[in-house]
Amino acid sequence: MEFRLIDRIRERTAQPRGDVHLGIGDDAAVLSVPTGQQLAVAIDTLVEGVHFPPATAPQDIGWKALAVNLSDLAAMGAEPAWALLALTLPHADPVRVDGLAEGFAELAREQGVALVGGDTTRGPFSLSVVVHGFVPPGQALTRAAAGVGDAVFVTGTLGDAAGGLRLAQGERAFDPADAAHAALRARLDRPTPRVRAGLALRGLANACIDVSDGLLADLAHICAASGVGAELDVEALPLSPMLRAVFGDDTAREFALTGGDDYELCFTVPTTAIGAMHEALAVVGEHASRIGAIVEGRGVSAIGGEPLATRPGGWDHFAR
DSSP states (O other): OHHHHHHHHHHHHOOOOTTEEEOBTBSSOEEOOOTTOEEEEEEEEEEBTTTBOTTOOHHHHHHHHHHHHHHHHHHTTOEEEEEEEEEEESSOOHHHHHHHHHHHHHHHHHHTOEEEEEEEEESSSEEEEEEEEEEOTTOOOOSSOOOTTOEEEEESOSSHHHHHHHHHTTSSOOOTTSHHHHHHHHHHHSOOOOHHHHHHTTTTOSEEEEOSSOHHHHHHHHHHHHTOEEEEOGGGOOOOHHHHHHHOHHHHHHHHHHOOOOOOEEEEEOGGGHHHHHHHHHHTTOOEEEEEEEESSSEEEETTSOBOOOOTTSOOTTOO
């Protein structure tokens, strides 16, 4: 049964690439890293009931499992190439596997990613994905190079996924026919990895991170790695009309600051490069909002010096 499940995944995720010499079906993949490129590698695990609600559609789970990993590559300014998938299921379920593979493959085709191997086993439902991408030597974006005086930007809008999660958890009655409700749930279930934005920011941004644990926690990671502080203009946070309509402005801002799961990019740019940054993002159909500045000191505060509370170190999967 395990090998039949693997065959079903392979049939639905086939993606030819010239740098894949041997993919799924052997003990290991054989791959070629292009000359003049470095390899960026990331891994994330998604667990049912922790990273997605139990009733989430398999196609959405498959999409999200790849998307959250591609978001890590985007934050490094790396171009995606290959992926590995380890799938754990409580029992052999061809229908669920087909749905997972279809959602995974939909995003993989969009991003030119080849699934080159993985594993299946029995246990509590979870997925682990490893992604590999290419970046020219010395051009990887990191968390550690933000400079005092840099402007802080974020792509897209923030807080939508947190709103979608509250709807999924029943904190507000979810109406799938309501366009705002559906849009927020889609932001939770099918995040958009900002790969094109990450590539456009190479050579322009000083520091970058993807917003997975919440803006405050993730910007704090940049501050800690760079040895600086940050001041945020809370009124400048980009909030979607859907989030405002469903939850109101105050709750929308709270979600934007601490909600997580947005997978937007938060980055810092020298003020002299802001114009070039906006032009580069526009070329690839992306945009970013200025939300603050890097300052001397430590941690993240509101403009005027008021500290903003956040989870120490970001999201802790083992905290109760």
